[in-house]
Amino acid sequence: MSAPWFKLGLFGDEASLLVAFLIGIGFGFALEHAGFGSARKLTGQFYFTDMTVFKVMFTAIVTAGLGVFFLGWMGLLDLSLIYMAPTFLAPQIVGGLLLGVGFVVGGYCPGTSVVAMATGRIDGLAVVLGLFAGMFAFGEAFPAIEGFYHSTALGPKTLPQVLDLPYGVVLFAVVLIALGGFAGATWVEQRMAARDRAPGEAVEEAS
């Protein structure tokens, strides 16, 4: 049986909602289990004291990348049917910066804010409310920014296409970058911990 199952018609729209619900529960559980329900852990990323976000994200990238590659290679997954978000370069850079600012200020990204809210955290609830307020403001302002929203459209792009390299070479490079990143992140964490412990310097409050 080849995947993606929904697009190949193994189940219909109603069943797909159930599948999405189950995947969402699993996703939320994984985020909470990784400690991503805590704003302190998440924002530690931006102060280089806790690189868990970086490690989890790169682990996800490497796992998904290898999984998709080998499933496609084995004929279990049709890569051409996987949805790829199209690239709108300038608006996506601006959107990414906005999301980053919101992440630092609020302490959560959209997914983790819902996880935090589900575990009863007030700050999580505040971020979710802010998220909806932002969506509303965006919707109201959309006619004014529509031109920019659709600008610099590049279509669905993959790294192998952009770099004109074989898929496997790019994947291997990503794996190497991720492994190097893990080592670097661990090193940075140890450096920051050592600095925090160093005599004569202000010791941060234990979180």
Place this chain on the structure above:
Amino acid sequence: MNRFLPKSLEGKLALAALCLGFLALFGDPYRGETVKLPTRDLAWSSQQADRIGATELADRLLSGRTDTRMLDLRSAAAYAEYHIPGAENAPLAELGTGIGEYPLYRNETVVLYGDDAVATAQAWLLLQARGFRGSVLLDGGLDAWKNQVLFPALPEGTAPQTVARAKAVAERFGGQARLGGAAVGDAAIAMPKVEAPAAVAPAARKPKRKEGC
């Protein structure tokens, strides 16, 4: 041996990812062969460069040219009933996977025809993608062959030379020119026996070991 294995779980996972990533260097996750299509050539084909007319094909066959191959993309049954003399039966599904089964050469004109215009165009694209730049579609398919070569309708007042030529060509392929009549659009007239002019079939050739220059 165990000395070289990382002790921590993270280390083992990292090693596994590294090995899989290295293996990925030699793999291709896209199913089937990937090919590059010359988009400029495809754009050219909109100017009819990808087609051959039925009468032109008949002229080619009658002049005894051996660089013209014909692939009949219809089913084996339809092929057995009638096919253009010299054509080989090559259903589309077989062309997709086993193009190597058909000893086509890149310097040949490969004429494709069938009863389904879309399927025929797919076969043409398939051959173009595989580098058979000389592949062309029979313009109008088998119907055009029937109406223009086998049973051409010649209106009153056609030049005698043209009439004589059309008659000769039609008879050569087992058909009959129709003077002053309408084109044969239906199956009222039986198609000629396949064997009619057997002489134009290209002789069986040994597959070449290597193609191109």
